[in-house]
Amino acid sequence: MKRDILKDADYRFDFDRAMYVNHAAKKAFSLEFIDDHSENELVRRIGEHTQNGWTFYFNNSPSESVKRELERVLG
Numbered sequence: 001m002k003r004d005i006l007k008d009a010d011y012r013f014d015f016d017r018a019m020y021v022n023h024a025a026k027k028a029f030s031l032e033f034i035d036d037h038s039e040n041e042l043v044r045r046i047g048e049h050t051q052n053g054w055t056f057y058f059n060n061s062p063s064e065s066v067k068r069e070l071e072r073v074l075g
């Protein structure tokens with residue numbers, strides 16, 4: 001199950017933002033992204049190397065202002 005994959009990879013559900021977040025990896029997945037992509041795709045994205053800063057996985061990329069606000073509140 002997809003949510004088990006995320007929990008096993010230390011992602012926690014953020015109720016305020018309706019997404020799974022891993023602060024150490026600086027990655028966040030929206031519920032829509034999780035629902036619309038396969039387990040294999042989810043595992044691949046969890047394991048991919050990302051640059052410094054946060055990486056957000058949404059079906060539709062959030063605007064730069066939304067990204068900045070998420071980065072600010074997530075730390």
